[in-house]
Amino acid sequence: MDxxxxxxxxxxxxxxxxNLAYAFCGALLGTLIGVLPGIGAVAAIALxxxxxxxxxxxxxxxxxAGVYYGAQxxxxxxxxLVDVPGEPSALVTCLDGNQMARxxxxxxxxxxxxxxxxxxxxxxxxxxxxxxxxxxxxxxxFGPEEYFSLMVLGLVGAAVLTSGSLLKAIAMVLLGLLLxxxxxxxxxxxxxxxxxxxxxxxxISFVVLGIGVxxxxxxxxxxxxxxxxxxxxxxxxxPAQCADRACREPGGTRR
Amino acid sequence: MRIKSERDFWSxxxxxxxxxxxxxxxxxxxxxxxxxxxxxxxxxxxxxxLQLSAQPGAGYFPFGLAILLAVVGAIVLFKSxxxxxxxxxxxxxxxWRPLVAIVAAVAGFGALLEPFGLAATIPLLVVVASxxxxxxxxxxxxAQALVLTLGAWAFLIWxxxxxxxxxxxxAG
Numbered sequence: 001m002d003x004x005x006x007x008x009x010x011x012x013x014x015x016x017x018x019n020l021a022y023a024f025c026g027a028l029l030g031t032l033i034g035v036l037p038g039i040g041a042v043a044a045i046a047l048x049x050x051x052x053x054x055x056x057x058x059x060x061x062x063x064x065a066g067v068y069y070g071a072q073x074x075x076x077x078x079x080x081l082v083d084v085p086g087e088p089s090a091l092v093t094c095l096d097g098n099q100m101a102r103x104x105x106x107x108x109x110x111x112x113x114x115x116x117x118x119x120x121x122x123x124x125x126x127x128x129x130x131x132x133x134x135x136x137x138x139x140x141x142f143g144p145e146e147y148f149s150l151m152v153l154g155l156v157g158a159a160v161l162t163s164g165s166l167l168k169a170i171a172m173v174l175l176g177l178l179l180x181x182x183x184x185x186x187x188x189x190x191x192x193x194x195x196x197x198x199x200x201x202x203x204i205s206f207v208v209l210g211i212g213v214x215x216x217x218x219x220x221x222x223x224x225x226x227x228x229x230x231x232x233x234x235x236x237x238x239p240a241q242c243a244d245r246a247c248r249e250p251g252g253t254r255r
Numbered sequence: 256m257r258i259k260s261e262r263d264f265w266s267x268x269x270x271x272x273x274x275x276x277x278x279x280x281x282x283x284x285x286x287x288x289x290x291x292x293x294x295x296x297x298x299x300x301x302x303x304x305l306q307l308s309a310q311p312g313a314g315y316f317p318f319g320l321a322i323l324l325a326v327v328g329a330i331v332l333f334k335s336x337x338x339x340x341x342x343x344x345x346x347x348x349x350x351w352r353p354l355v356a357i358v359a360a361v362a363g364f365g366a367l368l369e370p371f372g373l374a375a376t377i378p379l380l381v382v383v384a385s386x387x388x389x390x391x392x393x394x395x396x397x398a399q400a401l402v403l404t405l406g407a408w409a410f411l412i413w414x415x416x417x418x419x420x421x422x423x424x425x426a427g
Binding site (some may be wrong): 178 | 320324379
């Protein structure tokens with residue numbers, strides 16, 4: 001089997017002491033970061049991306065893969081123990097995992113989450129390995145028409161799949177397109193006369209925007225016990241419950 | 256006039272403002288091709304727009320997008336003033352203190368990193384960020400600043416050998 005053979009080669013590369021150490025470090029860092037509420041897998045990779053500049057390609061990929069899986073899993077820990085999802089994907093874990101913890105079965109919930117994470121990661125990897133070859137064939141046949149259709153699908157999807165008001169979702173898509181317009185104008189070759197820094201020539205990077213929107217915008221709604229409880233007329237909420245409430249509210253913190 | 260949905264009102268206002276600013280910015284760029292020959296530019300408005308769409312300049316697409324955004328924002332704004340919403344969609348109080356403190360800390364870190372180096376900016380970052388909430392005391396802040404500075408040195412400079420200035424302030 002070609003697939004098994006190739007997976008064997010991959011495992012051969014991965015099973016060196018050095019690479020396993022990188023995988024361990026990545027998974028550990030990723031889990032630690034994933035535990036922090038508000039910083040998900042993408043943000044974790046973005047934060048640790050500079051750390052990989054000094055590494056070769058293979059260890060860097062292994063490290064970042066470890067970070068990704070760790071961060072995806074790490075969100076479940078706080079979700080189970082304190083009912084605060086470390087990231088959006090841990091929200092469902094919040095619902096049933098925390099109930100188990102309340103019944104004194106936190107250990108069981110944590111191990112189920114870890115095993116589920118491991119199982120899903122393995123199955124996902126094998127699925128990618130199976131589907132990737134025909135997918136690359138398909139990718140070669142991609143022309144301008146297909147890219148255009150894909151972009152239309154993406155933009156329409158972004159507007160439709162957002163929870164909350166459709167009108168505001170469309171406005172946010174337009175805003176995103178507008179922010180993407182900020183660059184040196186590669187096609188037109190014009191220089192941004194009014195813009196000041198070198199950064200603005202290269203445009204607004206997605207990482208910068210993502211951290212700004214998801215992390216900094218959330219700061220105004222953080223409830224560290226110094227006021228700013230969302231909504232009024234409710235009884236006092238502790239920090240954990242408050243953060244939980246903010247994230248359960250559809251479109252509450254990210255709008 | 257009463258605001259019937261606070262959230263929609265402010266988000267609509269932001270959309271309109273961003274759209275208008277981008278539209279004004281886009282007018283600094285060419286809308287269409289250079290008018291080498293005066294004749295096509297002197298043609299009627301309709302023909303001018305057709306020509307623009309056939310050969311858009313750098314300002315064409317951003318301008319259109321910005322106008323669209325402003326229009327959609329205006330609709331959101333209009334709805335917020337006319338349609339009744341549950342409980343007025345109150346935005347609630349802002350946690351200004353953590354917002355200002357942490358944004359100031361990070362922005363200051365970014366601005367001062369080049370001239371002063373990590374050894375000066377990380378303690379500054381920690382101290383300013385600690386103003387965001389109730390911290391147990393200045394000892395904890397100092398300890399955290401020390402640990403983070405040493406950690407950053409060990410991780411970034413000693414471990415990964417990144418070209419980040421560490422103590423450019425002290426070294427002159």
